[in-house]
Amino acid sequence: MAATPATAANGRLVSATALHTYATRADVDAALTADKFDPGTDRYGVRTYRLVYRTTDATGKPTTASGLVALPINDRVRLDTASFAHGTSIYKGDAPSVSDDVFLIGPALTFASAGFAAVAPDYLGLGVGPGAHPWMDIPSETTASLDLLRAARVFVARQGRQLSRDVYASGFSQGASAALGLGRALQSGADPWFRAAAVAPISGAYDFRHAEIPALFTPAVHPVLASAYTTYLLAAYDRLHDIYADPADVFQPPYVGLPALFDGTHPGEEIIPALPPTIDALLTPRGKALLLHPTGRFAKALAVADSVCTDWDPAMPVRLYYSPGDEEAVNANTAHCHATLGAPTVNVGVNTTYNGFVHEGSEVLAVPRVTRWFLDHVL
Incomplete structure (x- = not known):
């Protein structure tokens, strides 16, 4: 199911709140390494912001949602965008724009410090969005992600900068399906400006x-x-x-x-x-x-939910990242998506130092590799 077509309200910026400034590359490095992320792609300091924007709920009614935007501190006016969709959160406070948990904000910091404008949707009903979260509802995850891109484009323009048309989409666990949904929607022409340049989901439950x-x-x-x-x-x-x-x-x-x-x-x-x-x-x-x-x-x-790997033929590069022995999103999901979508898989190895789980460790291992792959497309 493709994202809801653009309307005048979808993606309208409601508010922007400055959150944190990581003034130097060393500041970003310190934040990432505290949560075991590899800072090897870091180049710049980063500023983060919470955006609240208009979107539609899972039944198509108008609502608002929130999300994180992270921008590199450099002199580049034109920025490619990296969108990262987070994994399962039960509590509203466990979302990128309202949490200081590096596991949640680390991907956005990594992408932004590498030179991307990074966006991380909270999804509906998480962060400061109203109502309950419609978990694993790909259509609303797609519209929330797409409308955050639109709001971020307006916000970045107010900073005297510009988002290019190219969007590099990634996501972890629940967010892996959301990233594929976003890539599919952009390929179908859901937005007149943005286009998907590459998609790199991590450890998803695609089947x-x-x-x-x-x-x-x-x-x-x-x-x-x-x-x-x-x-x-x-x-x-x-x-x-x-x-x-x-x-x-x-x-x-x-x-x-x-x-x-x-x-x-x-x-x-x-x-x-x-x-x-x-x-x-x-x-x-x-x-x-x-x-x-x-x-x-x-x-x-x-x-x-499962159609993200079955009902479209990606025109952009797609790689499926995973860790063997995942005890939450079992590897059969990735094998299924590889077979149906034709996308290659990338085994990132195993890291159980993050709360003792292979699944969470796969995000920590994969994000730096995804960042390097996205940079290869830019450079």
Whole structure:
């Protein structure tokens, strides 16, 4: 599904707030290395800003969203843009424009210090955006990403600079699908100015129905995280697509009220202890059947999410970055996208020093490699 066509309201800049100044390359290096990012592509200091802009919600109604913009401190007037879509966040405060967590802002700092204008959408319902986040809803992730590009173009012009037409799109985990959705929308002509120059998703769940959901019921996915992802998926899709009549139909007691915690107002520190230790303890037989044998509106919604690797032929270079043994977005997702999209894969190796998870470590390993690949296209 392509992004909503441009309108006069989409992408209109509402406000811009200056956040941080990393005055020198050394300041950026210090921030990145504190969270184990490789600073090898750093060249410049960086200034960051929060933009609030107009977009549409998952039902097509007008709303606002927020996102991070990071600009290099240099004398270049014309800048290519790197868009980075973040991974799964449950809490509104865990979004690039409102968090100081380097894991969230590190990709934008890396791209900006390399010379790009970096944009990082918070998505709908995260950051300072209203409402609940429609998790893994590719159409609204696409429009939020595209409208942030439009708002950033206006903002950068007010700084006396200009964004070129070229957009280099990347993203991690949930954001990997969002990056592909953005590339697809730009290729389809969703915006009269911007065009996709290259797309580099990292560790995505591109085949939720046939790869990711079945893996949730196996040791391949960390059991507590399987419970978290399952609850988030069912809660978000029911909110948007009405896939079950009552939470008690799919969630076992005492977890019937668990979906209410996934409204964006509860941090992970509150949610994780409330999760069951396994997915089998979470779901009723009907809930398990819904996931493993989706029908109706649920099956249709999953097909839309999975279409980022099946319903288009990229005209720009695409590379799929991954770490072997990913215990969250299992590698079968990348294999599926490689087979259906024809894009080459890049094994970035394994780093478990970030919270002990291969999945999170793949972002830390991949972002510098993606940056170098994008720079190869520019230089």
